[in-house]
Amino acid sequence: MSAKSIVCLTGLLGVLAASSASAQQGRMAGPLPAEQQENIRRLAAAHARIVREVVLTDTGYEATTTAREEDLTRMLRSHVDYMKRRMASGARVRRWDPAFEEMFQHHRDLRVTVEDVEGGLKVVVAGTTPEAVAVARNHAAIVSGFVREGPEAVRRPHPAVLKPPVPEAPVGKDPSPAG
Ligand code: HEM
Numbered sequence: 412m413s414a415k416s417i418v419c420l421t422g423l424l425g426v427l428a429a430s431s432a433s434a435q436q437g438r439m440a441g442p443l444p445a446e447q448q449e450n451i452r453r454l455a456a457a458h459a460r461i462v463r464e465v466v467l468t469d470t471g472y473e474a475t476t477t478a479r480e481e482d483l484t485r486m487l488r489s490h491v492d493y494m495k496r497r498m499a500s501g502a503r504v505r506r507w508d509p510a511f512e513e514m515f516q517h518h519r520d521l522r523v524t525v526e527d528v529e530g531g532l533k534v535v536v537a538g539t540t541p542e543a544v545a546v547a548r549n550h551a552a553i554v555s556g557f558v559r560e561g562p563e564a565v566r567r568p569h570p571a572v573l574k575p576p577v578p579e580a581p582v583g584k585d586p587s588p589a590g
Contacts (some may be wrong), residue, residue, distance in 0.1 A: 439502035447493050450486045451565065457483055458561035465555055470537040471521075471547035476558065477531030487531050495523055510569035514550050517543045545572045 443451075454461065460483060463476045478484050497504065498518045505511035514521075520543035524535045536551070538544035549572040556564040 439497045439500040441502075443504065444493075447490065450490050452562075454483070454486055454490060455557060455562045455565045458558050461487070461558050463555055463558045465551050467548060467551075468535075468537070470539075471535070471544050472551040473533065473535045474551055474554070475528060475531065475533045476554075477528065479530060484530050488527065491525055491532055491534060495525060498523070508568045509571040510549055510553055513571040513573060514546050517546045521547055542573055548572075 442448075457478070457480075460480065461476060461478050463474060465472055465474045476487055478487065494504070498515065498521075501515075501518065503512070503515045517538070517540070520539045522537045522539065526533045526535075536547045538547045549569075553564075553569050556569075
């Protein structure tokens with residue numbers, strides 16, 4: 412193969428990869444599918460029968476979430492499987508909730524592994540930047556709040572953890588003490 416055709420092929424593969432990523436995002440963007448909304452509603456209603464343990468790690472956290480009832484276990488696994496794929500596609504959820512907006516801004520810096528355990532799943536979330544580590548831990552605390560409090564916590568917005576960047580002072584002017 413000539414050098415020119417290799418360059419063309421590489422370009423074509425790049426275009427195909429980009430268009431399949433945006434196609435995936437397109438497929439997952441928009442409101443949650445009805446069955447996922449129903450899953451969340453039922454998980455929240457059953458929050459007192461869900462058990463969750465979170466351990467913070469150097470890079471984020473490990474969480475084990477389980478239930479004794481088979482249908483809850485199934486809903487938990489389905490929820491996390493769907494959300495993991497949705498997050499990887501770049502499609503968002505809860506755009507009115509600052510903590511979720513922040514997590515989706517950092518989704519490329521979060522590594523999520525999910526493993527089935529008896530009654531539910533163990534999720535390991537690791538951030539590859541200090542910001543992503545902080546965002547991951549905030550998410551762990553929010554999910555724990557969903558499990559602890561149920562529907563009320565699901566309806567409430569949650570604060571983001573990272574401070575917005577401080578705007579630079581205009582060049583040639585002393586910053587005003589009044590801000
Ligand atoms: C009682 C309700 C809920 C329960 C029990 C629940 C449970 C979980 C669990 C176990 C995880 C895996 C991460 C971890 O263990 O820390 C997770 C991740 C996630 N959940 Fe939920 N969740 C609930 C409500 C919601 C709601 C209302 C939303 C947004 C519409 C949501 C969106 C997400 C997202 C975006 C992730 C991240 C997926 C990933 O890290 O790959 N969850 N949830």
